[in-house]
Amino acid sequence: MSSIKKHVPNLITLLNLFSGCIALVFATQSNFEFAFYFVCLGIFFDFFDGFFARLFKVSSPLGLQLDSLADMVTSGVVPGYVMFAMLSNSQHEISSCPFVPYLGFIVTLGSCYRLANFNIDTRQTDSFIGLPTPANALFILSLPLVLQYSDSLIVLEALTNQWLLFTIVLGSAYILNAEIPLFSLKLKKFTVKDNLLQILFLVVSFLLxxxxxxxxxxxxxLFYVLLSVVNNKLIKN
Structure with missing residues (x-):
């Protein structure tokens, strides 16, 4: 039984990778809604592989590497391709150079660097420094859906502007690796006072x-990053 337990987290990690591969296929077919759903499914598996590794006490260096490799596809390659696609279909071009849309993969490069650094950074056991790749992936995967379902001319104009999209690409790569502490959503103690920040975030997230x-x-x-910055200032003061 113990030999089976040690493989469960890694199997869940591979399901994360599988979900990311399917999301990538949908993204290449411009089906960004299903790409978004499969990225969400991959993130779901990403959460539970670590949960079961701790539950069964079978954490291993192999699992750590598998986790990063799976995240590289689901939360690195997929959002990079989505930004490539959005830049390809955008207006107000930065230049006439046909290679400009490929700059969307800077998101993938930034994600890769963060995932590699995360594995060797001992400061990120209970909280994060820089935006986690799954959160960044959700942000980017939501953009083409906002564009698809929005009736606002301002939103449509903004998300088809190549200059703005490239700014998002650079901002994304930066915030992934910025030395900005971000609070964890894990509940350490079951009291309102000790989890006030997490509760506030969850309530606002639901409303948004x-x-x-x-x-x-x-x-x-964006609110998660802003709330973390404000919380850091309050702690220092």
Whole structure:
């Protein structure tokens, strides 16, 4: 039985990778909604592989490497391709150079660097420094859906502007690796006082998604970073 248990987390990690591969196929077919759903499924598996590794006490260096490799596809390659696709279909071009859309893969490069650094950074056991790749993937995967379902001319104009999209690409690569502490959503103690920050974030996240749908997902990732920055300032003071 113990020999079976040690393979369960790695199997779940591979399901994350499998979900990412399917999401990539949908993204190449411009089916960004299903790409988004399969990235969400991959992130779901990404959460539970670590959960079962701790539950069964079978954490291993192999599992750590598998986790990063799976995340590289689901939360690295897929959002990079989505930015490539959005830049390819954008207006107000940076230049006439046909290679500009490939700059969307800077997101993939930034994700790769973060995942490699995360494995050797002992400071990120209970919280994060820089935006986790799954959160960044959700932010980027939500953008084409905001574009698809929004009736706002301002939103449509913004998300088809190549200059703005390239700014998002650079901002994404930066925030993934920035030395900015971000609070963890893990509940360490079951009291409201000790989890006030997490509760506030979850309530606001629910309201944002409920009222703004896919745009709410983009906004909650931005809110997560902003709330962390404010919390850091309060702690220092």
């Amino acid at each position: 998604v409920f009222f703004f749908h896919f745009l709410g997902i983009s906004l909650l990732i």
